[in-house]
Amino acid sequence: MNIVRPADELLDQPFWRHLAAGQLHLNACEACGAFRHPPGPCCPKCRHIGEHWAPVSGRATLQSYTTVRHPVHDRLTSAVPYVVTLVRLAEGPRMISGIPPGEHYDLKVGLELECKVISYDARFALPFFVPVAQVQP
Amino acid sequence: MTTSIAGIGQTEFSVRSGRSELQLAIEAIKAAVADAGIDIDEIDGLVRYTWDNTTEAAILNALGLPRLTYYGETEFGGVNCCGAIAQACAAIEAGLASCIVFYRALNARSGTRYGRGDRILSEENGQLVNRQMEPPGDVYSAPFGLLVPGQHHALYARAYLDHYGLSDDQCAEMLGSIAVTQRAYANANPRALLRERELTMEQYLAGRIISEPLRLYDYCLETDGAMAIVITSKEKAKSLRSRTVDVLAAQQYVHPGSVPMFLYAEDTHRLVPPEAGEILFRRAGVSAQEIDVAMFYDATSIMVPMALEDFGFVERGGAHDFLTSGGNGPGGRLPINTHGGLLSEGYFHGLNSIAEAVRQLRGESPNQVDCETAFMTLRGASSMILGRA
Structure with a gap:
């Protein structure tokens, strides 16, 4: 079970539609190609207005992480402990991710990671990141 | 700058105020005006956080103020604890108003937590x-x-620890020394929410983990209450009977990813580039070494070592040794959060830390430091330096 689900109307957006189809795509500049996250109308590198969505390699490095032990909502009591990560994608942007529920790894900042998209239903999937050498089936 | 903090006022810190945020705001404003020694009709400006539920219109109408010639918001909450002061100072220097009140009212324990x-x-x-x-x-x-913000802070903490190669035990020593030192300050502070509860290092270490590596005592207190701060021109302040404090410099400094919650910024082991401090100290005409007492916005304890380093009070990586040797405590090189901080006094979204800086410069702190200058920041996003008038 995932922890929190984006509202249904948001799942129509490209970020979530691509994940539901099985792959992480990010918002990118149609002029210079730079990726950005979260998505936005303007490229923070070249200031061009215009976007497209493109697949990313799924490679990332671990920038920080925390094991959350205190549930901050009554419905999360059975979800703790869980691991939240801050990762930097090979393409540049940072994003928040996590370790898939039930999987356990020795984490260290700088660890090489790869994306593992886990699907919850036809419309909703999440991009987790796991250590490259330790991908569990 | 040519502005001063002329008065401070507050309600009690509590976990259940039993009254509306509007009433709390009004009580704090009346107390601040009385402290400043001005007539309430002299208020002609208001500033607040956008996160505050009580609008300027509500204050204006409830108090029956004759007029407002300036009112404005700063975005978010504590990020702009000094930004709101900077805004008020700028408005006064521009002649838009002469007596501005910065207020914050929140039922952050009995209401939305x-x-x-x-x-x-x-x-x-x-x-x-x-x-x-x-x-x-x-x-x-x-x-x-x-x-929630407290989970973000755990991410800052892990990035910081890793950058300097600090173990979890060294982290606990460092952050525990902050929590224990600030609690002792709060024990001497009659206003503090936790004035009667002592905290030892053993108790700190036994505190349950909230979000690794942060423990229960690394977190600020959800609090009900309100605080108000009166800002006037330095010239007007001189005519008042109250003990006023000069604003030497107050500023905002945000950069991509740093707001709202410092999620996507380039570095996470530091929270603001050195430039922010350089600008602030240059404007104030003092150096970091000349600061006598500091208030660091401690939503969690990790903000303290990061601010120490980000503003050059200690060398990068030097916060652990500074804090574990009592540098922030009574008689230390730089006493920090002498009211107990947001960790142990209470949480008025940073305004109570500004108030403690004011009290220090007036000679009214329960943990008085011999001081001419006081520093305040929330992770560099907004900062200020106050001086004895």
């Missing part, structure tokens, strides 16, 4: 659902369980 995920989550069809567009708890991070 910032430490809980409820404010950014709804329950739909047996699922927790999120439609929040900005951190904390935005739709790109909430599904992984990153929901």
Whole structure:
């Protein structure tokens, strides 16, 4: 079970539609190609207005992480402990991710990671990141 | 700058105020005006955080102020604790108003709690659902369980520890020394929410882990109450019977990713580039070494070592040794959060830390430091330096 689900109307957006189809795509500049996250109308590198969505390699490095032990909502009591990560994608942007529920790894900042998209239903999937050498089936 | 803090006022810190945020705001404003020794009709400006539920219109109408010639908001909350002061100072220097009140009223324990995920989550069809567009708890991070500011701070802490090669034990020594030192300050502070509760290092270490590596005592207190701060021109302040404090410099400094919650910024082991401090100290005409007492916005304890280094009070990586040797304590090189901080006095979203800086410069702190200058920041996003008038 995932922890929190984006509202249904948001799942129509490209970020979530691509994940539901099985792959992480990010918002990118149609002029210079730079990726950005979260998505936005303007490229923070070249200031061009215009976007497209493109697949990313799924490679990332671990920038920080925390094991959350205190549930901050009554419905999360059975979800703790869980691991939240801050990762930097090979393409540049940072994003928040996590370790898939039930999987356990020795984490260290700088660890090489790869994306593992886990699907919850036809419309909703999440991009987790796991250590490259330790991908569990 | 040519502005002064002329008065401070507050309600009690509590966990259940039993009254509306509007009433709390009014009580704090009346207390601040009385402290400044001005007539309430002289208020002609108001500033507040956008996160405050009590509008300027509500204050204006409830108090029956004759007029406002300036009112404005600064975005977010504590990020702008000094930004709101800077805004008020700028408005006064521009001649838009002469007597501005910065207020913050919140029932943050008995009402909406910032430490809980409820404010950014709804329950739909047996699922927790999120439609929040900005951190904390935005739709790109909430599904992984990153929901509240205290969890973000755990990410800063881990990045900081790793950058300097500090172990979890060294982290506990460092952060524990902050929590224990500040609690002792609070024990001497009759206003503090935790004035009667002592904290030892053993108790700190036994505190349950909230979000690794942060423990219960690394977190600020959800608090009910209100605070108000009166800002006037230095010239007007001189005519008042109250003991006023000069604003030497007050500023904002944000950079990509640093707001709202420092999620996507370039570095996470530091929270602001050195330039922010350089600008601030140059404007104030003092150096970091000349600061006598400091208030660091301690939503969690990790903000203290990071601010120490980000503003050059200690060398990069030097905060552990500074803090574990009592540098922040009574008689230390730089006493920090002498009211007990947000960790142990209470949480008026940073305004109570500004008030403590004012009290120090007036000679009215329960943990008085011999001081001419006081420093305040929230992770560099807004900062200021106050001086004895």
